[in-house]
Amino acid sequence: MPHAPASPVLRRATADDLRAITTTDGRGFGVHYSDTDIEDFRPLFDPDRYLLAQDPADGAKQDGPILGVTGSFPFEVTLPGGATLPAPGVTWVTVAVTHRRRGILRALMTEQHRGFVADGSAVSLLTASEGAIYGRFGYGITTQHRAVEITRRRATFRPGAPDPGGVREIDGNEARLLFPDIHRRWTALVPGALSRSEAWWDNHMLDRESRRGGGTALFHLVHADGYASYRIEHGERTCRVVELVSVTAEAHAALWRVLLALDLVETVAVWSHPLDDPLGYLLADPRQVRTTRLRDGMWARVLDVPAALSARRYRTEVDVVLDVHDPFLDLGGRFRLRGGPDGAECERVAAGGPSVAMDIAGLGPLLFGGERAATLARGGLLESDDPAALRGVDAAFLADRLPQHGTEF
Template sequence: MSTSTTLDQLVLRSPTDADWAQTTLLHGVSFGHFEHADTYAVARDLIADDGAVVVCDDDAVVGMAAYFDFAFTVPGGAVVPMAGVSMVGVAPTHRRRGVLRAMYVELHRRIAEAGYPLAGLTASEGGIYGRFGYGPATMERVLTIDRRFAKFHSDAPDPGGARIIRPAEHGDALAAIYERWRRQTPGGIRRVQGLWDDLLADREDDRDGGTELVGILHEDGYVLYRVCGTETLKVRVEEFKAVTTDAHVALTRGLLGLDLVETVELGTYARDPLPYLLTDSRVARTTKYEDDLWLRIMDVPAALETRIYQADVSTVIEVSDQFAGSGGRFALDIRNGRARCRPTDAPPQVSMDLDVLGSLYLGVHQVVPLALANRVRATDSMVLPRLQAAFLSDVPAHLGFPF
């Protein structure tokens, strides 16, 4: 009887042109969705130099993984390089024998060597990436609004200034607004022209049964949506970016003004103030609350010294990384919004795994609840609320786009 191929019979390497020709099949099979050739080409263009690996069984590609070279905004507005891990798939014929793990070992060796302080990904499943030092760092909150019963509170401003558009005719305006938005928002990612062209191509295949893309444009924000259904109409918001509070409310009023639509579904960030604009905030139901961006801190001192903080705290933290050696013990001194973080031999006061530090980094997940779950441990619990206050972000984190 023959047995399945083992890992040591497989070859891991950077892809050749012939390998790339095969990866579209592996990618399509892995995700159950075959990308348009132009979409796939744009994704390939984002890959960093030497940022892809494949695993081959003879001449068949059975595993692939890559990382994009992203510019990423952290709390306080600094923009840092982030390795955006993506295009990860293993053939169903070769799963659960360590192919992903082998590709991740190599990919993260390259990411560390290239000096990225952060690596990020969006996960197909929630149970896979903690072991690799990634923690959920932003959350997506889906609001499903029964538009027929949504009434604006008398305190809600009505600034106007919004108009309906065909998005493809306003690509430059949309890109300029996004660029302002991503620079001021932790979680923002620079979006290259190829990604805009791909989004605005608005191919039938990408509509998932909805209409063509429609836009509402304000000078400081935009919303892109489709209408789904025939008898009962539902609006599915594809993207909502507001640089100012006036733009946020003007766009919300535009969306909720769609008289013949029953529900509006909007995937947004945890602290979106939209429900507060309504007399009955229950009308804006949270129908999903799920991890969005996952972060792995590749270089603890560099990452912690790049962001700004909301409170002072001085402590020694021990960070464990079972996967790739980014952990260690650090003296962390946060004063006047800035951190000084240096390796130390002093006894630790706070300890956590690297994935937990990734979850704290953008200020979405908080120290005290993580401590209640024993994911953060302290010799003196008094330090926990101070650490929590320090790690908050004044601007709520919101992932720029999924990748």
Template structure:
């Protein structure tokens, strides 16, 4: 089968979206959603795979700036809208699109690509490693309370619409971004994503609300959420609060917001589906067993330009290690690399010196943001120690003080 890869023309957008929806079996986007994603995605950074007279595959890439360990904002490609029509699976369409994308990213000088996988098994063969985790929870608010620190009662909470609060929320979010690896700086117009709330997608929940948390007149945090009313046959309130997102600049404001969310009238539970794996909510609830916490994979990371990517981040401990890297899909990364760095920065260069660790590019992607230790990967047989002590040195250096996390989908 001949596959023709090319960016969609301006008139192809509706068909591009239709093919994407069909591949995922999803209902049609609203006109507002279609317009928003079209505004976000430059068509020259999208791909259509054409065969047998039509579009059989789609892919795109957003321009993001992502925090890496040390606080630097790194330009990255956010891979998105990847689909293959069910009639053309296992015929090389996805491989062709991944090949073209990674070549394009390299030509543009991007060191890292990231994505959120619809299925975990798909992208490892292209060198993407699972780099972050998401915390999910279902808190029984009839039995669980939040233990707020002193000062929480002085936090003023103000309920507004998401549109009314968007500027204040964006200011808080921008201050939080440098503090945690994996967070994405808000690109122009992307605040619209948090305001998107189509009635057809609410699943019985009401319109989204926004609560602002103020201290001495300054907004120090926010939460956006929705509520579904409900009751038992005996008239006992049985509603649900669904948290969309929450950010706070200090522990007191943070606890005040969680206390508010778990104390909404006429509800019996609070649910959320994407918080950092180490979110402090786990420490302030009165009964962790009634919170039904679980974790799942989050962001996948691919090193496109290995030396540039490894030199762009800082390291938690001094290291000087030679990595023997295997990367068949991006062969320019294959070989031995000396990585030397510390908390102030790093250098990564080709070397002929004997290797200390051997691993594949996928495992470097998994470890890149500091959420998964190289020692754990070695325990799974995915990293081989060639010099005694090198694994402990590198594993400690790669780790992040905070678990990496991406706060929203794309």
């Protein structure tokens, strides 16, 4: 049996830990990271944002084996109404295969999230490798996305569908210059959308052969208000859309007109297609946008209820007391929210008002407007004796469009 520490020693990473972190993570995920992978990641690696778990028998020696890792990226995330909040995106979570189910993840998550609270973060985010892990830490599903496939020859545009034009083919250098501004304008519109730093853009555009899955290098299309990056898989005669971002309906239609006119391509495949994407309405047969997979995307956990709820806008006027239960961090309590389309305020209260009781894991999905309070109530994450209060929350928290995070991490 491997040695099992009763309670691991936690320490902050240093720049020298990157290789050991990637080794632990690679073993955890069954991946061998190359030297190039490690050096590509280095500009995104801020050691201060990484916590490592070690065996107390090693006395937290820098060179002792790493038993567990968690880190975070510093994102800004958009809320319904357009305000943004700084939000750590939890990442690189792994526990050594020899030391699982002994509380190492719980120890790391507890320390890391206490740090987020101390730093004043109102919300934290992650994408989950498995769905059963993070609900206990107060996270709930905030974005969903679907993979779609389109048989190109059958996907004709309906008569009268817009054909705005204005798309150019560009190379990777021009894409690196033009895409960040378009992406920034897109993040301002979409709840849940994540900011990208310059270092993130550099990494995103590297397009290493090892990450192409047998496809070509990226091709890029740009419009004044949108862009698309794709690769061709010749054996499958497939165009794989890696990213399509549109700030306007015109850009969306113009980019899809080009993608669906790619002769020699049988299938256009999109890995992450928004649930409320309007492409089907442009086609003579909307069913040609075939969903092949539906997945949860980003999960969110509220860390500061008043700060998070007062930063967003609400679809209808709402005045309600939320009674939030937070067994993991004990940051719950009763909060009065008064909000509407023009602004909101939220404060901790002792009692009073129509109240809705909820688990903290339901608050992330509500905050970004992608889940109905009525659905959470049917799922047992939220309840109220006052049907009018529940209807009020249900109507007020919906966003104008479904949340998307847009950046995998």
